[in-house]
Amino acid sequence: MGELIAVLSGKGGTGKTSVCAGIAAALAADGRRVLCVDCDVGLRNLDISLGMTDSSALSFLDVCEGGYDLSQAAVHPLYPSLHFLTAPMNCPPEDISADAFGTMLTKARAVYDYIFLDAPAGVDAGFRLTAAFADRCILVTGPGPAAIRDAARAAELLELMGKTNNRLIVNRVSKKMVSAMDLTIDDVMDTAGLPLLGVIPEDGHVTLAAAFSQPLLRYSRRCAAAKACRRIAKRIQGFPEPITFR
Ligand SMILES: Nc1ncnc2c1ncn2[C@@H]1O[C@H](COP(=O)(O)OP(=O)(O)OP(=O)(O)O)[C@@H](O)[C@H]1O
Numbered sequence: 001m002g003e004l005i006a007v008l009s010g011k012g013g014t015g016k017t018s019v020c021a022g023i024a025a026a027l028a029a030d031g032r033r034v035l036c037v038d039c040d041v042g043l044r045n046l047d048i049s050l051g052m053t054d055s056s057a058l059s060f061l062d063v064c065e066g067g068y069d070l071s072q073a074a075v076h077p078l079y080p081s082l083h084f085l086t087a088p089m090n091c092p093p094e095d096i097s098a099d100a101f102g103t104m105l106t107k108a109r110a111v112y113d114y115i116f117l118d119a120p121a122g123v124d125a126g127f128r129l130t131a132a133f134a135d136r137c138i139l140v141t142g143p144g145p146a147a148i149r150d151a152a153r154a155a156e157l158l159e160l161m162g163k164t165n166n167r168l169i170v171n172r173v174s175k176k177m178v179s180a181m182d183l184t185i186d187d188v189m190d191t192a193g194l195p196l197l198g199v200i201p202e203d204g205h206v207t208l209a210a211a212f213s214q215p216l217l218r219y220s221r222r223c224a225a226a227k228a229c230r231r232i233a234k235r236i237q238g239f240p241e242p243i244t245f246r
């Protein structure tokens with residue numbers, strides 16, 4: 001049975017889509033069968049971060065309600081075990097049947113090791129639909145205390161939905177900021193009230209990769225953010241990988 005992982009934040013622009021694509025590709029590079037589902041209806045861009053802009057991808061609504069089969073999901077050109085369903089352009093999340101969405105995800109669990117759901121910004125219907133069926137929720141936040149507290153608030157909403165397996169990823173961390181703020185892993189977990197799944201550095205390759213529609217992992221050797229995504233993918237698979245800021 002595959003694991004369903006929702007990537008959320010509440011606040012917009014924290015790096016959900018970039019992080020989701022980076023970790024999903026790292027799991028596929030490790031030989032895992034992975035499905036990525038863009039849940040950002042109307043503002044989809046997971047295809048860009050995955051490096052799949054050219055594929056005329058099926059949307060999850062096509063599979064939920066349009067008579068298409070999960071086996072028709074777009075296949076990644078570099079990682080054949082990484083598949084993708086985009087978000088529909090014109091259907092508000094309120095109008096999407098949670099039952100049909102849940103049925104599709106139940107079918108996906110039988111086929112894939114991991115299913116990643118990339119949430120939209122905000123904590124309304126799109127947030128709830130993305131989290132509704134997840135086994136594990138990953139909250140992506142920036143490094144400052146205000147951003148971490150926002151993530152903690154989003155985690156409280158998840159707990160009200162009965163979601164208790166919540167983890168934090170702190171994204172866009174710079175060495176300068178860590179030493180200036182004297183930031184420690186324990187401080188972050190105390191502020192968030194959440195266990196930490198990983199730390200991803202500020203890295204220009206993230207925007208560069210998206211600009212060239214290339215998966216971040218292509219820049220692995222030079223790219224600290226790609227390396228961090230690989231380490232997070234290992235942790236998700238249950239391997240012991242220490243978390244460090246430096
Ligand atoms: N670790 C990083 N280093 C540098 N830039 C980053 C990093 N992570 C994300 N970015 C940049 O931040 C911007 C927002 O990233 P992204 O689209 O992944 O965020 P998001 O949370 O999915 O946004 P939205 O809430 O709008 O869906 C992008 O320009 C991306 O390239």
Ligand SMILES: [Mg+2]
Binds near residue numbers: 017118119
């Ligand atoms: Mg996004």
